[in-house]
Amino acid sequence: MFILEQILLNILFIIVFLLFIPLLLELNPSKWIIQKKRWIINLSTMLAIICCITFPIPIMEGYIFDLRLVPLTIGGLYGGIPTILFLGGCTILYRFIVGGLGALASAIIITILTIILLLFSNYFRNSSNNKKILIGSFIALSITVIALFNSIFLFDATFSTLFTFLYICMTLGTTAFIIYLFEKLKGNIMINQRVMEAEKMEVVSHLASSVSHEVRNPLTTTRGFLQLMLQFDLPEEKRIQYLKISIDELDRANEIIRDYLTFAKPASEKVRQLNLREEVFRTLQIMTPLANMNSVEITTKLGDHFINGEDHTFQQALINMTKNCIEAMPHKGVLSIESMERHDKVLLTISDTGKGMTKDELSRIGEPYFTTKGREGTGLGMMVSKKIIESMNGTLDITSKLNHGTTFHISLPLANEKN
Numbered sequence: 149m150f151i152l153e154q155i156l157l158n159i160l161f162i163i164v165f166l167l168f169i170p171l172l173l174e175l176n177p178s179k180w181i182i183q184k185k186r187w188i189i190n191l192s193t194m195l196a197i198i199c200c201i202t203f204p205i206p207i208m209e210g211y212i213f214d215l216r217l218v219p220l221t222i223g224g225l226y227g228g229i230p231t232i233l234f235l236g237g238c239t240i241l242y243r244f245i246v247g248g249l250g251a252l253a254s255a256i257i258i259t260i261l262t263i264i265l266l267l268f269s270n271y272f273r274n275s276s277n278n279k280k281i282l283i284g285s286f287i288a289l290s291i292t293v294i295a296l297f298n299s300i301f302l303f304d305a306t307f308s309t310l311f312t313f314l315y316i317c318m319t320l321g322t323t324a325f326i327i328y329l330f331e332k333l334k335g336n337i338m339i340n341q342r343v344m345e346a347e348k349m350e351v352v353s354h355l356a357s358s359v360s361h362e363v364r365n366p367l368t369t370t371r372g373f374l375q376l377m378l379q380f381d382l383p384e385e386k387r388i389q390y391l392k393i394s395i396d397e398l399d400r401a402n403e404i405i406r407d408y409l410t411f412a413k414p415a416s417e418k419v420r421q422l423n424l425r426e427e428v429f430r431t432l433q434i435m436t437p438l439a440n441m442n443s444v445e446i447t448t449k450l451g452d453h454f455i456n457g458e459d460h461t462f463q464q465a466l467i468n469m470t471k472n473c474i475e476a477m478p479h480k481g482v483l484s485i486e487s488m489e490r491h492d493k494v495l496l497t498i499s500d501t502g503k504g505m506t507k508d509e510l511s512r513i514g515e516p517y518f519t520t521k522g523r524e525g526t527g528l529g530m531m532v533s534k535k536i537i538e539s540m541n542g543t544l545d546i547t548s549k550l551n552h553g554t555t556f557h558i559s560l561p562l563a564n565e566k567n
Contacts, residue, residue, distance in 0.1 A: 151311055154205045155318050158215035161203075165196035166219055166326055171333055190231050193223035194238050201242055205315075211250040211305055213315060217261065217295070218322050221288050222330075224265035225272045225280075232269060236262040253303050257295045264291065277331045281324050288323035292316050363405065366397035421563045422462060424453040424494060428485055431466040435474060443480040450487045453494040454563040457540045465533040469498050469556045472529065476502025476554060489562065496558040505548040513546055 169192045173185055196219035204212035220239055224232040236258050243254040264287055272283050296312060299305035307315075373390040376382070382390070428450055439446055473483050481501040488495050505513070513530050537544040542560035 151205050151314060154203060155215065155314060157203050158200045158218075159318070159322055161196050161199040162215060162219050162322060162326060165192045165199070166222055167329055167333070170330070186227070186231075190223070190227060190234055193219050193227075193231075193235060196223075197235065197239050198242055201239075201246060205311070207250075207299075207305055207307065207311075211248060211253075211299070211303070212246075213311075215319060215322060217257070217291055218288065218319055218326070220258070220261060221265065221284060221291070221323060222326055224262070225269055225284060225287075226330075228269055228273070229266060232262055232265045236265075249303060250299075250305075253295075253299055253305075256302075257291065257298055260294060261287075261291045277328075277335075280331060281327050284327045285320055285324045289316070289320050292319045363401045366401040370394040370397045418458050419456055420459070422455050422457050422459055424455055424487060424496065424560075425450040427459065427462055428466060428487075428496075431463050431470060432485075434463075434467060435470045438471065439474050439483060442474055442478055444474050444477050444483050445481070446483045446485070448485045450485065451489070453487055453489060455494060455540070455560045456563050457560075461536050462540070465536040466498075468529040468533045473498060473500035473502065473554065473556075476500050476504075481553075492562055493559050494562055496560070497555055498558070499553060499555040501553045504550045504552050504554055506550055510546060510548050 170189055173188060197216045200214040200216040200219070201212075204214040206212050216239060220235050223235050227235070240255045240258050243258075244251045268283060268287060272280055275283060292315065296307065296315070300307070370393075373394045377387055377390055428448070432446060432448070436446065470483065470485075477483075477500055484497075484499045486497050534544050537558060537560070540560055542558060545557040545559075546554065547557065548554040
């Protein structure tokens, strides 16, 4: 039982230092970690070797056995020549620090294993997953048998049949198991990265398609009216009408491009403290004419809440949302805007009494190619608004019920101090 406990403890060290830590490095690919990744893994492997030697299976006085050959084999095969020499040297040095008759035997075995790893490391890294398992298992089995014979014939060590069986099986099984799991985890991480890259490219593709389509429409209209003005002798009234339509269409194209750039460009660095009530009222000054045209009544219940943000981009988000609310009430309705503080956040709600949305439409809000406005919309407005709110460390949630209106729930962190 004691032998089994010590072997299982060694296996635990190997799993933690050879699987868990490299997995954390892959899941947190910061710039510093990428630059120091090889040395972090080398140090982690060295710690696995040291822990195995520190908690060994004592065979006789001054003579110990453990699973140090497993992390040394795996680390050397994956790390290459510098790693093999580093780990081999550290292993021999620490074993001599521990002391005992077995230190010399260990030095002989580590030297033999280092030579084997130097011969096989390049072939191992270029092999398939199954071949890697076979190569690692073959090396582990060979060096384990050599270590046992070395101890028996050169140092007169004696081993029980049970110990010999357990030691060979555990060394071989642990090596194959660790290589198998490592390759599986590495493969899954690579697949996830490719999926994420494919999703990003799909979003960019949809954005490009949407913007291209929407910009082409007003440009085609403008070109048609300009051709009419060039080819026909038109009355001044018609000429002015065509010019006005062309300008409106160009403004529409400019708005689409601006929304796209707002989504694509990095967050603004001109962050300052904003009074939420003042920003909302500035937005309403812009949107009131459109509200009057649709016979929409605007009601507000706002307090002086201070937040951190960039005024122009925050107003753009508010304009996008209030414009959507007003356009959802083409004949008449009520636009309500309220705010309240809760803990260290301000909650801003923008509600309308318009046509609302179905559950399917609501779930797709924010997609760059989805809109409920037909050819009048691109779906960029809400996507931009969501990005702006998130850049302010806030959240945007939307609730809606068909024929009962839509509500935008905006949560933003309060500024620490008021100006």
